[in-house]
Structure formats: C-alpha cells, structure tokens
Amino acid sequence: ALTNFHVAKPCGSAMKCGMADGKVYDAVIVGIDPTGDVALIKLLGRDDFPAAELGDSDRVRVGDNCFAMGNPFMLATDFQPTVTYGIVSGVNRYQPPAGTLLEYTDCIQTDASINPGNSGGPLFDAEGRLIGINGRGSFEKRGRVNVGVAYAISINQIKNFLGHLHSGRIVDHATLGAVVAFDDQGRVIISDVLEESDAYRRGLRYGDELISFAGRPISTPNAFKNVLGTLPKGWRVPLSFRRDGKRYDVFVRLQGVHGKEELIEKSMGGPRAIPDLPPQPKDGEKKPAGKPKQPSPDTASAAAAERIVADAAGAARAGRNASPTLAEEPAPGDASPNEQPPKSENPPPKSEPPKIIPIDPARMMPQAPMPEAVKKVFEEKHGFANYYFNKLHRGRVWQGWSKAFPAVELQGPWKLGGKVEGGNEFVFTLTDTDAVLKLPTIESQWIAGEKLTASLNPPHSGGLLLALHLWRRLNIVGPEKYGDVYYLGTSPLPNRQGLFDVLVATYREVETHFYFDPQSGLLAAMEMYADEHDDPCEIYFDEYDTVGARKVPRLLTVVYGNDKFAAFRISEATFEKAAP
Known part of the structure; x- marks a missing residue:
C-alpha cells in the first residue's frame, strides 16, 4: 500500500492500519522516499486485500472530476473513509521542499476538500483509477481549514520509484548536475554545469539550449524542475540540447540529491533545538508566592516543545501522523509556503539562542513491541528501511x-x-x-x-x-x-x-x-x-x-x-x- 513518508515516519517500522471492512491489520514498512514524501507499506493478515487500478497521471487534464479519500480530523472511527469531490485545478504544479525533503514536483492540484488526516490517501479520477496520493494543502493562517488548494503526488512519479521502494531501501531523487535559466531571448539554457557530472561528460556545456529532458519538451526552468523531481537517482534518461544551431541527443546518468549518509540522517531525523525547561522546585521546596507570572518566551517555547513531543508520541501509538511533528523537516499541508504568521505589534524581547538537546527517540515516539507477524517480514540493516x-x-x-x-x-x-x-x-x-x-x-x-x-x-x-x-x-x-x-x-x-x-x-x-x-x-x-x-x-x-x-x-x-x-x-x- 502507498502512503506519505510524513505519515509513516512517526509510526516506525511497524504500524496498524484500519480497513473499510472495520478490521485493524498489522503492517510493516517496505521502502521510503523522504524527498518525494512517499512510503510503501505491506499489510499483513490477508492475501486478498483489494487494490486500486493505477491510472496515468500524464493524461489528467484541468477540469477533470476527481475524488479524494481519507480520514480528516480522525472522524472515521469505524474506518469508513471520508470521500470528497472536486475537480483537477492544475497539473504539473511545483511545491518547494522543506530543506531537501518533502518536495512536490509535477503534482496535481485539486479543489477537493483535503484536510489534516487526508495525507497518504488516494486521489481517484472519475473512473476510479488512482492518479495521485494526497499529501499537501493550503490552509487559513489561524485555522486548519482547507481553502480549496491541495496537492497530490502524481501516480506516474510513484511508478518511477515503485521498483526502488520495493527494494526496502531509503531511496533518493535525482539531480542532473546542471542548473537552467531563461536567457534574454526566453530560451531555457544551461546556466551552470558541474564538470564531474555525467551531463558534462556527455557534452553539455554552459549556454547550451535545453530542448527536451526525459522525453518531455522543456519550455521553462520550472518544467525542467518538475520532470527532474519525478526521477530516481541513477536513472539514465534522454536529453536533447542545441548549440550553434546543431541539435545533440544523448543519454545522461542522474546523480543523487543527497549523499548516502546524509539521506539516512535526514530521513531518520536529528537533534532539535529545544530551549531548557524552566527550573522546577525540589522536593520540600515551596513554589514562589504571589501572582503567577506569565511565561517568558523561553519557557513558553519549552512548554510548546514538550507538547509537540507528547503529541508525536501519542500519534505514533495511535498509528497516525502528528501535527505538528518533530521530523527533520516539517510535514507539508499546514500552510502555503509563502504564508507568514502575523507580526506582533509588541515583539517579545530577544533571548539567548536555545541549546541543542538531542532528543531520545524512545521519549519522542515510544514504540509498542513489534508484533510477531511483523517480525517475520522485517530485518534491520543500516541504509535500508527494511x-x-x-x-x-x-x-x-x-x-x-x-x-x-x-x-x-x-x-x-x-x-x-x-x-x-x-x-x-x-x-x-x-x-x-x-x-x-x-x-x-x-x-x-x-x-x-x-x-x-x-x-x-x-x-x-x-x-x-x-x-x-x-x-x-x-x-x-x-x-x-x-x-x-x-x-x-x-x-x-x-x-x-x-x-x-x-x-x-x-x-x-x-x-x-x-x-x-x-x-x-x-x-x-x-x-x-x-x-x-x-x-x-x-x-x-x-x-x-x-x-x-x-x-x-x-x-x-x-x-x-x-x-x-x-x-x-x-x-x-x-x-x-x-x-x-
């Protein structure tokens, strides 16, 4: 089964999945794609789980009818999913990553109501074919209410990665080793290229006009970024460029966005900056008398951090994704990337930078003992999800x-x-x-x-x-x-x-x-x-x-x-x- 990486991560390697038959099944992680926000899991307990037909997201057009399914706001206590209806509002959309993870490229935009809890759920076309996995939305600044702009990872991107996800690895996305930009004539040209890249060895140089990449014509830098984001590290794809009026057609090997250890560290999360907690009275000491003081910015932040830890831990036990989360990168879906919180007329005084306190994963996400059924299909090894x-x-x-x-x-x-x-x-x-x-x-x-x-x-x-x-x-x-x-x-x-x-x-x-x-x-x-x-x-x-x-x-x-x-x-x- 497919879901979002930011949904599966808090659950660890083993999780529980509720199905429409009203039963809860054990499931195990198979492979993860942290950059593309995709995870592959295997449900256990049956050999006849129903499966959706995979569609062709390249054939999706603006105005097509679509249906989103999920469990917004944890309403489906009986595991009957909520179904919402809308249209495809846009295709080939790009949503920037948080750092280098959770990048949505070539994705589908829809006005179907998608809210917290819909992440990892399917987006179907009018014929019931799976065309995407919902994972990101734009919400009002002061409330987690959908404003009619949501995004799904295209199923064709996921098809490119399915073999890699089945490998049980932590898979990486591709980079060409070159940067593109518009020139003064409106052409898409190579504005920089690494000499150690395969693209350079194939003859690509600064100033060359990019014509097509991976079988798709390139008319804007954003179009190039969209195509590149749908490809796994190591793939060889066709590339066509023009220099001095002559066309060149080559195949290029794509590099990885991350180094191996860098990707492992980012996918597993790292130390967080958490302010020190306020001093607590020792046994036998009395609390200071008088009117309780308002929490300072530091203590308020510390309390918020503690609540986030507790929320994440509770979410992991419940088998759902927490929001907010303490993942290495924030989970998508809470706000538009361009939104900024309202400025206060009286900003709080500056305080000392918070100390870096490594978080004990067991404290952040306490895990129940792994079920015996999961143990049979799970093996831990460095660099692998399973x-x-x-x-x-x-x-x-x-x-x-x-x-x-x-x-x-x-x-x-x-x-x-x-x-x-x-x-x-x-x-x-x-x-x-x-x-x-x-x-x-x-x-x-x-x-x-x-x-x-x-x-x-x-x-x-x-x-x-x-x-x-x-x-x-x-x-x-x-x-x-x-x-x-x-x-x-x-x-x-x-x-x-x-x-x-x-x-x-x-x-x-x-x-x-x-x-x-x-x-x-x-x-x-x-x-x-x-x-x-x-x-x-x-x-x-x-x-x-x-x-x-x-x-x-x-x-x-x-x-x-x-x-x-x-x-x-x-x-x-x-x-x-x-x-x-």
Missing part, C-alpha cells in the same frame, strides 16, 4: 537468471569465440586469475592483481576484460558469496523498452550494475565502474540461444562513454568445470 524485502527481491532476480544460466559447477576456464563485427576473429578466455582477448594481430590480457583496476585492457574499452571476469565470478559464486550485492530496484536502459531489475554488486571496491529482464529473467546488460568519477564499461547481452542447459548470448556489444567500442558475435561458447 532489508528483508531487499533480500527477497535479490533472491527472486537471481533465481530467474540462475535457472536460465546455471553455472555453480563451471569453475574452470570459459571460452567465447566468434567474429568481431567487421570481420576479425576473436577468442575470450576467462579464468579465476586472468582474462585474455585474442585477435589475429594482437592479444590483450588482464591479471587479477592486488588492485583489480590496475589495468583496464583493452585500451579505450573502460575495462572490458575486468568486466567479463566479474561477470563470470557472479555467475559461479552467486550474490551471497560474490561480495556486497543488493537489489537496487528497476531502471531503464538506453534504447530499450521498459524497466529492468538491477543488482548492484561490489567486489574489492569495484562496483558493477547487472540489469535483468523482468519478463525472461535474462541478463540484459552490465555496467562496471572502474572509477566512480568516470564512465563505466557497458556490455549489452543480446540474441540468446540455448547451448546445452544454458541460455547463452550470441551478441556482446561494448560501449564506453559516447562511443561503441566493439560488437562481438559469438559462434562458440564453452564453460568447463573445475579440474579434479
């Missing part, structure tokens, strides 16, 4: 591939022979200790030394022989013995249809991404990063054929940077067992 689901999908992907290419016993030499496109014959020989490419006039070798990336032969390939060595290693030992292997989620490949399951495998500090076709289970491509700041060696596996008990690719296409290195057409393939 590592159980990562292992589940890693196993699923590997099981599909190992059925097509069983190789556990094939620990002897592997040989692949045939012709390079262009006519020359070739032979690859792969063993535990080296990899060799023989051509009619030259032989290239890679040897497994102390540093795997000491040589990246053949030249200009990005390390083809090392990549094939790692391909062989993963096939023989599997993900559990290879090194560190985790399921990334789903990602696209250039000029290929659909999304592919991705395993990220690290062996002796060399990271490799393996892409598997979710339908056939076959390995479609791999990217080996000899240097995280350089282009990877890309190998595409095509034209699979059955050789004995295995599916073997008949075509290997190697790409490095902007150039195709070579295409190897395989006519002979032998995989030997280890010598006795």
Whole structure:
C-alpha cells in the first residue's frame, strides 16, 4: 500500500492500519522516499486485500472530476473513509521542499476538500483509477481549514520509484548536475554545469539550449524542475540540447540529491533545538508566592516543545501522523509556503539562542513491541528501511537468471569465440586469475592483481576484460558469496523498452550494475565502474540461444562513454568445470 513518508515516519517500522471492512491489520514498512514524501507499506493478515487500478497521471487534464479519500480530523472511527469531490485545478504544479525533503514536483492540484488526516490517501479520477496520493494543502493562517488548494503526488512519479521502494531501501531523487535559466531571448539554457557530472561528460556545456529532458519538451526552468523531481537517482534518461544551431541527443546518468549518509540522517531525523525547561522546585521546596507570572518566551517555547513531543508520541501509538511533528523537516499541508504568521505589534524581547538537546527517540515516539507477524517480514540493516524485502527481491532476480544460466559447477576456464563485427576473429578466455582477448594481430590480457583496476585492457574499452571476469565470478559464486550485492530496484536502459531489475554488486571496491529482464529473467546488460568519477564499461547481452542447459548470448556489444567500442558475435561458447 502507498502512503506519505510524513505519515509513516512517526509510526516506525511497524504500524496498524484500519480497513473499510472495520478490521485493524498489522503492517510493516517496505521502502521510503523522504524527498518525494512517499512510503510503501505491506499489510499483513490477508492475501486478498483489494487494490486500486493505477491510472496515468500524464493524461489528467484541468477540469477533470476527481475524488479524494481519507480520514480528516480522525472522524472515521469505524474506518469508513471520508470521500470528497472536486475537480483537477492544475497539473504539473511545483511545491518547494522543506530543506531537501518533502518536495512536490509535477503534482496535481485539486479543489477537493483535503484536510489534516487526508495525507497518504488516494486521489481517484472519475473512473476510479488512482492518479495521485494526497499529501499537501493550503490552509487559513489561524485555522486548519482547507481553502480549496491541495496537492497530490502524481501516480506516474510513484511508478518511477515503485521498483526502488520495493527494494526496502531509503531511496533518493535525482539531480542532473546542471542548473537552467531563461536567457534574454526566453530560451531555457544551461546556466551552470558541474564538470564531474555525467551531463558534462556527455557534452553539455554552459549556454547550451535545453530542448527536451526525459522525453518531455522543456519550455521553462520550472518544467525542467518538475520532470527532474519525478526521477530516481541513477536513472539514465534522454536529453536533447542545441548549440550553434546543431541539435545533440544523448543519454545522461542522474546523480543523487543527497549523499548516502546524509539521506539516512535526514530521513531518520536529528537533534532539535529545544530551549531548557524552566527550573522546577525540589522536593520540600515551596513554589514562589504571589501572582503567577506569565511565561517568558523561553519557557513558553519549552512548554510548546514538550507538547509537540507528547503529541508525536501519542500519534505514533495511535498509528497516525502528528501535527505538528518533530521530523527533520516539517510535514507539508499546514500552510502555503509563502504564508507568514502575523507580526506582533509588541515583539517579545530577544533571548539567548536555545541549546541543542538531542532528543531520545524512545521519549519522542515510544514504540509498542513489534508484533510477531511483523517480525517475520522485517530485518534491520543500516541504509535500508527494511532489508528483508531487499533480500527477497535479490533472491527472486537471481533465481530467474540462475535457472536460465546455471553455472555453480563451471569453475574452470570459459571460452567465447566468434567474429568481431567487421570481420576479425576473436577468442575470450576467462579464468579465476586472468582474462585474455585474442585477435589475429594482437592479444590483450588482464591479471587479477592486488588492485583489480590496475589495468583496464583493452585500451579505450573502460575495462572490458575486468568486466567479463566479474561477470563470470557472479555467475559461479552467486550474490551471497560474490561480495556486497543488493537489489537496487528497476531502471531503464538506453534504447530499450521498459524497466529492468538491477543488482548492484561490489567486489574489492569495484562496483558493477547487472540489469535483468523482468519478463525472461535474462541478463540484459552490465555496467562496471572502474572509477566512480568516470564512465563505466557497458556490455549489452543480446540474441540468446540455448547451448546445452544454458541460455547463452550470441551478441556482446561494448560501449564506453559516447562511443561503441566493439560488437562481438559469438559462434562458440564453452564453460568447463573445475579440474579434479
């Protein structure tokens, strides 16, 4: 089930969910997207929960009818949701983040009544298809009353992240590594670009005109920001730009908005600035006599902070989101980003800055013991929302591939022979200790030394022989013995249809991404990063054929940077067992 990150966070890893059948079910967190304010949870106790049909939010138009569902003001004590009706007031809206979290990009604006308690609920079109997840609204300054402006995260954005959310990870959003702006002619141009970005390596430069990005035309800087916010870190997407009247079409790898540890820290929350509490009389002491004093700004703030802590704790126990909240960033929905509180004619005197007091999470959000049903599907690991689901999908992907290419016993030499496109014959020989490419006039070798990336032969390939060595290693030992292997989620490949399951495998500090076709289970491509700041060696596996008990690719296409290195057409393939 889908909900908002700011709704799920106070509940922790386990929560209770009331359904329209009047029953309360255990649920467990699966994956979280703090930047996009989305969380994926799994309901337990049934295997036949009803599910909504996912719509296409790109087809939504202003004026379309829509319905919002939720539990505003905790009215639905019987778990029958409140349904409100409205129209789509706007599409492709942008609502800025609080810091770098809870950013609403390319979202749907509606006048359907959405109030506190609606967060995480669905927005349906007139046909009952899910087109968004409600999460943000504009309210009157002095009351939490909807003024007819609310926002839902588009379902198409969520579709981009679903594979990553299923991975059990804390997922990040993308950045291009470049900034855009209008020029004096009204064109959208690159106003800055990082030299270490993939966009720069693909040829993007200052002053280039941005034409399209990720398949959508770009006519304003806001349009670019909207598209970028719907994409996960690491995706490769098409980008078109114009320079001196000439158009260039490239694919760019997107960087992450956050560093890994930065994202973990922000998603979990950090220390808050809470003023010291006023001194309390010790046992046996009398309270000062006389008229009670009005609380000073400091003590009033302290009392408010204590109430917030209590509210958040109570909300966590009740399985709902608190408002206000002590999350790292404020939950959306309370006020328009541009609203300011009314100024007082007599501002309070300035006081000393509050001290930073780390909050004990147990004090802020006391958690009930995790139910046994949840324990079975939850595993804690640093950097993951729920590592159980990562292992589940890693196993699923590997099981599909190992059925097509069983190789556990094939620990002897592997040989692949045939012709390079262009006519020359070739032979690859792969063993535990080296990899060799023989051509009619030259032989290239890679040897497994102390540093795997000491040589990246053949030249200009990005390390083809090392990549094939790692391909062989993963096939023989599997993900559990290879090194560190985790399921990334789903990602696209250039000029290929659909999304592919991705395993990220690290062996002796060399990271490799393996892409598997979710339908056939076959390995479609791999990217080996000899240097995280350089282009990877890309190998595409095509034209699979059955050789004995295995599916073997008949075509290997190697790409490095902007150039195709070579295409190897395989006519002979032998995989030997280890010598006795």
